Amino acid sequence: MPADPSATLLIDGVWEPGSATFEVADPATLRVLARVADAGPEEALAALDAADRAAGPWRRTPAEDRANALRAAAARIRDRAEPLAALMTSENGKPLGEARGEVLGSARMLEWAAEEARRANGRVTPGAAAGPGLVLRVPVGPALAITPWNFPASMLVRKVGLALAAGCPVIVKPAEQTPLIGTELVRIIAEAGGLPAGVLQSLTTSRPGDVAGTLLADPRLRKVSFTGSTAVGLSLLRSTGDHLRRTSLEMGGHSPAIVFDDADLPAAAAAVAAAKFANAGQSCIAVNRLFVQRSVHDEFVALLLEKVAALRLGHGSAEGTTVGPLIDFDGLDKVERHVTDAVKRGAAVAAGGRRWTPDDPALTGAFYEPTVLTGADDAMLISSEETFGPVLPVYAFDDDEEAVDRANATDYGLAAYVHGSALARVWRAVDRLGFGVVAVNEAFPVRPELPFGGMKNSGLEREGGSEGIDAYLETKSVAMRL
Ligand code: NAD
Secondary structure, eight states: OOSSTTOOEEETTEEEOOSOEEEEEOTTTOOEEEEEEOOOHHHHHHHHHHHHHHHHHHHHSOHHHHHHHHHHHHHHHHHTHHHHHHHHHHHHOOOHHHHHHHHHHHHHHHHHHHHHHTTOOOEEEOOOSSOOEEEEEEEOOOEEEEOOSSSTTHHHHHHHHHHHHHTOOEEEEOOTTOHHHHHHHHHHHHHTSOOOTTSEEEOOOSOHHHHHHHHHTSTTOOEEEEESOHHHHHHHHHTTTTOOOEEEEEOOOOEEEEEOTTSOHHHHHHHHHHHHHGGGGOSTTSEEEEEEEGGGHHHHHHHHHHHHHTOOBSOTTSTTOOBOOBSSHHHHHHHHHHHHHHHHTTOEEEEOOSBOOOSSTTOOSBOBOOEEEESOOTTSGGGTSOOOSSEEEEEEESSHHHHHHHHHOSSEESEEEEEOSOHHHHHHHHHHOOOSEEEESOSOOOOTTSOBOOEETTEESOBSTTTGGGGGEEEEEEEOOO
């Protein structure tokens, strides 16, 4: 730990305070937790200089050594899971149990990246008389990882793990709402050893556009991996200018869940409630539209309402809390806009539907009651815009084809959920759903061994699976005459 707690810039192996700072607050109480360094273009360029210097030696470091560094980092994250989870809850607001799960999932992701480091194999082609052809996979070079506040550990670790495994130096830029957990993870990974100066760097900033803009204008940056909103992701793509570079985008979603009449209804209700209300609905794969077959609609909604009634709002660190605050009041305004519009257009509020007023006066953050709206239709704002809050609209459908057509009627394509038991029926839906990730009778479809990412306006490239490391590798063909 550095003497100065605002020394949150890791540049060329040294923790620096920067020339300015910004505040980080607990979203449940609005209490200021810390001040962190506010990097600008100068620090960004210094980090890129160091990354550029580190790129050659790091790509020549044996893959086994890179893997060992990642495995050591994963072990330290496991050892410190409790304080890391508490830190995440304090600045993000999610319940402690969810934060703990995310920290442990982050360690698993680093372990997966370590395994993949040794499997970035090329191939030999025997076709030509002159000699063999080689297909090499080489690290793309210095990378920038821009991460969001809603999964501030797992999104960061996925990018860092895969970049380092592939042999790329990486500069991390955590979200301004959650720089503490991002910085702490970088510190742990760096202190685990095996990473020379400049290989892993971190820039906390309240001016993401200035920092990213400086780096993106420089052709030495060879890769950008972004997770966040579709609007910012598209702006990064547009700002490429004259320098093409590899770009991974993990952006917004508008996940449908389909419940067929042969589903295990109690299990499906539990899974849908978890997929909607985890992280107070602020998840890119949160269910944003729930399609229920009309013949089981009322029975299913009753089961769902039981699950919702059991949710407990509160500070994420308080015993028994299952739903924390929204990250800020802008998020709350959007939620209210969606609910007001849906009700105006004929939806009924079956649960929630308003801000939550806690007994504890210290909880001044943006809390909203877990909400279920029935009688939703496809024209409502909530049917096309990502809500990013604890509101679940329910739509009745009659036949399977109709459900899939309506589920697909979105510009997004990140995740979809199907609940049913007849395999052929489930398979027909899975086959036709236009989403990068499909969950079958499952609440949380994220596993290190599965590629994660979206179709359409939800993104480009994948993280995880054997595809994940590809995003940090270039393909080089060698034609040999021997
Ligand atoms: P956001 O786009 O506002 O911010 C994400 C990151 O981008 C932050 O680090 C932020 O500082 C940075 N940023 C903001 N403006 C920038 C700019 N002009 N140039 C460069 N960087 C900039 O998104 P958010 O509100 O933090 O996150 C919520 C969004 O992220 C939701 O839409 C959600 O669906 C999406 N998300 C997607 C995934 C996925 O894997 N597809 C995962 C988590 C979140």
